[in-house]
Amino acid sequence: MFYLLNIFIQMKILLNNTTLFESLRPFNDLGFVPTMGGIHKGHLSLINKSNKLCKKTIVSIFVNPKQFNNKKDLNSYPRNIKKDLKILKKSKKVDFVYLPKFKDIYKDKKKSKITLLKKDKILCAKFRKGHFEGVLDVMSKLTKIVKPKKIFMGEKDFQQLYLVKNELEKKYKTKVIPCKTVRDKDNVALSSRNLLLNKSNLIIAAKIYETLVDIKKNTKNKKNIPSFLNLKKKELKNNYKIKIDYLELRNIKNLKLSNTKNNSRLFIAYYLKNVRLIDNL
Structure with missing residues (x-):
């Protein structure tokens, strides 16, 4: 890892919490973009937004094992730290990159007290047991360490954005800023998992x-949207030979099931070549 330090002169790489605390101490207007790597144009759009609204931008790369409910999914998750750092450096928009080890995040070995309310055990939370508890836990720990003024997250994982915003803005002096989903030329939502697809x-x-x-x-x-979506779900399964976890229309303010297109989004999670993809529109 240390050979990388000579390559990236302007973009400072923070390999532990001690270095992070020393480097970030002078700054009180930090924009934070948390990632698990596999950096793509979607991440870069978050970084651009941070640059517009904050004086300094820090990106973290940490594949959090506690938010994976499937060990195979964790093991197959795309990782290429050297490539990620080159992309971030080339953007010329990142001031700091935080590359914590597991012990930097989970130095406190106490079991997380984060639990989801019954009303929130929907969509991905219904199908990925423990996933969002892991997400909320790591986001809380990262926020406590980095102390950002603003956190930038994409709307592609709208449920994650919704839960993290509700959790963190109550606990910390930080704002979670929603950013539009970035798509490729064919309108596929950009995701690190897309690297696993041909x-x-x-x-x-x-x-x-x-x-x-x-x-x-x-x-x-x-008139009967759930019945209509159930029919369309079967058609999607048959036409594209995919497994679908859910296809639901939900209100964007509270994520309750919706009977109207107004103020609502259509949410889907499906498996393509054993790769789980999510989207909303």
Whole structure:
């Protein structure tokens, strides 16, 4: 890791908490972009937003094992720290990159007290037991360490954004800033997991997005939206040979099931080539 320090002169790499505390002490207007690596244009858009609203920007790269409910998923998650650092350096928008070890984040070995309310055990929380407890725990710990003024998160994982914003803004003097989902030329939502897909898989993902747009449009004239979505869910499964965890229309303010297109988003989670993808629109 140390050879990297000579390459990245302006962008300071923070390998432990001691270095982080010393480096960040002079700054009280920090923008924070938490990531698990696999840096793509979606992450860069968060960094650009941070640059506009904050004096300094820090990006963290930490694959948090506690938010994976599937060991195979954890082991297959894309990791290429050297490539990530080159992309971040090339952007010329990042002041600090925090590369913590597990012990830097979880030095306190006390069991997390974070639990989801029954009303929040929906969408991904229903299908990925313990996932969001792990996300909220690590985000709380990272916020406590970094002490950012603003945290920038994408709307692609809207449920994560919703839960993190509600949790952190109550506990810390920080604001969670929502940022629009960034898509590729075929409108597939950018995700680190896309690196696990081949071209034919991505073509299918693009077709699924087109179908979702049509489904969302047609909810406007449907009296029984859950029944309509259940039918469309079966069609998607048959047409694209995919497994679907959920296809639901929910209110953006409270994530309750919605019977109207207004103030609502269509949420989906599905498996393509054993890779779990999520989207909302």
